[in-house]
Amino acid sequence: MDHDAVASKETGAILHDRLAAVPEPFDFLDIACGDAGQMRTALAATKVRHYQGIDLSEPALALAAKNLEGAPFGVGLDHGDFVSILTARQDPSDISWCGLSLHHLKTDGKRSLLQALCGSTSQFLMIYEPTRVDGEDRDGYLERFSRVNKGAWTFLTPEEWEQIYHHVSTCDLPETADTWLALGREAGFAEAKQIYLDPTGFYGLYRYDR
Numbered sequence: 001m002d003h004d005a006v007a008s009k010e011t012g013a014i015l016h017d018r019l020a021a022v023p024e025p026f027d028f029l030d031i032a033c034g035d036a037g038q039m040r041t042a043l044a045a046t047k048v049r050h051y052q053g054i055d056l057s058e059p060a061l062a063l064a065a066k067n068l069e070g071a072p073f074g075v076g077l078d079h080g081d082f083v084s085i086l087t088a089r090q091d092p093s094d095i096s097w098c099g100l101s102l103h104h105l106k107t108d109g110k111r112s113l114l115q116a117l118c119g120s121t122s123q124f125l126m127i128y129e130p131t132r133v134d135g136e137d138r139d140g141y142l143e144r145f146s147r148v149n150k151g152a153w154t155f156l157t158p159e160e161w162e163q164i165y166h167h168v169s170t171c172d173l174p175e176t177a178d179t180w181l182a183l184g185r186e187a188g189f190a191e192a193k194q195i196y197l198d199p200t201g202f203y204g205l206y207r208y209d210r
């Protein structure tokens, strides 16, 4: 985050612009919210009425509560697995957001979760997720990830790089942009668009409208 390695500032600014353009009060869902560190800024000067975060990590949720303390909108934080919560819940939101977390699911799991979100989101969903280049398989993605980022992320110690690469190579299941978009349409969203690709070409921002 300190080195903006995954273009969080730019995506936070785009999210803010899209939210600021919503003319009516809205309820906002943040899936895998982490510490909600960017949400104060993303939601500033918008008509947000209620913020609902979900995360598996209690320490992250404690930081999220602190980061959102005194916010001029309602705040709810759910502790748990977003797949279980979102496939069971009927609570609607107007706008849903997920930053860098759906890619741990297999392709069918992504589609099912998007289906659940399509049913519970009244306006639009935005996700920011690792993206494979057309024709690139997962091994090709991992080779590119290592080739491009190992040299560029000089702020990491070799041990930190190994930890990150271990996570990416064991947990991350990126899709191509076409697949991310197709999954949203198959889930029932009327419109699906890629609205940003970070300068390194690894992370795409997608918007799905009801």
Ligand SMILES: C[S@@+](CC[C@H](N)C(=O)[O-])C[C@H]1O[C@@H](n2cnc3c(N)ncnc32)[C@H](O)[C@@H]1O
Pocket: 031, 032, 033, 034, 035, 036, 054, 055, 056, 057, 060, 080, 081, 082, 083, 098, 099, 100, 101, 104
């Ligand atoms: C890469 S961080 C992203 C945090 C935040 N969305 C952001 O963009 O800054 C991933 C977050 O997803 C959470 N997470 C991962 N799997 C989860 C799951 N199945 N259910 C809920 N939270 C999950 C982790 O605890 C972590 O806070």
